[in-house]
Amino acid sequence: MIRLRRVALPQGTATRLGEYTEKIAEQTTEKARKATAKDLWAARRGVRPSLVAALTEMAPGHARCMYCGDSQGTDIDHFDPKSRTPLRTFDWLNHLLACSYCNSNQKRSRFPTDGDGVPLLVDPTLRDPLDHLRLVLPIGEYRARTPQGEACIDVFGLNSRAVLVKGRVDAYATARHSLELWRIATDKGQCDKAKEIVRVSWNRPLVDVLVAMFHQSEHAAAEALFAGEDEVLALLRDPQLREGFLPRA
Incomplete structure (x- = not known):
């Protein structure tokens, strides 16, 4: 994982994302918000191309996964899972580019927090992963410098793959x-x-x-x-x- 710079979305796309979020917020129960978020995300064709284009611009190399850095990034991952926080389903600051393996096999809906409920995973667009991880270059394995680093190694399988x-x-x-x-x-x-x-x-x-x-x-x-x-x-x-x-x- 490396530090990444988040880019701005086209205004039209940003407006559409806001409209989707408003529809989710209109629901009166958490169950309804989750269901609405799931349905709207399944029908996101109108905004997906712009989201993928922006994420590709941000990604390392030729559209590499923002977690493992190896495979091609193919999926729009919700850093904070939509099943946990449906109101962030269309939050641009919550979108990262992931390969299908990291998204579907490793991270899935995992989002560890500490005893106070503070998220442990490192969002590379907000924090420098090098503050939490050290790569032992000769052997290709990461060592955790912080609990956040430990969480990243575990959730993304950085050493187990x-x-x-x-x-x-x-x-x-x-x-x-x-x-x-x-x-x-x-x-x-x-x-x-x-x-x-x-x-x-x-x-x-x-x-x-x-x-x-x-x-x-x-x-x-x-x-x-x-x-x-x-x-x-x-x-x-x-x-x-x-x-x-x-x-x-």
Whole structure:
């Protein structure tokens, strides 16, 4: 998971979402609100294309899932499940792009909270997942830094899905190679090639690995985190490389 920026919806779509929410709010019982929310969501064809387009723009790489970062995002997921809070069914701030596996097999309607009822899952459009998770790069597994991180690892199966763990290990090797190729191309004055390396690097699946690499290179314990990989750490700390690789706000 990586930090994402939420974009604005077209005004027409935002208006339609508000109208749907008003219809749900008109219901006098929670049961009726849930039933109305379910029916309206099933008939959401008029707004779905705009929602998917906006979520795709926000998603990492080529429309990757906002939870696992590996598979294509195909589903509009309600971060706070509509079965729990029907009034947020058409709340744009409650929509994220998920792959069908994360949405239907992992998260489903799970939405853990702490003892005070505060949600534990991390919405990557509101909080930086790196504040709650640390990726152990050589083995491709996440370690929780907070209870929120623990919840994310559990609900999204970040460590229990072997394909994700193995994929991150391979992504780490690929990212290291890309940094080296960028350095070579830049030293040779091959600016277009260097830019292409950066573009492809950020569009690959599991880009959370690349994000974690740059983040951990700034950590006080970076030398320990990159033990035995002095050359990689030096590249990640290279001001010219960082200027070329890191997106600008």
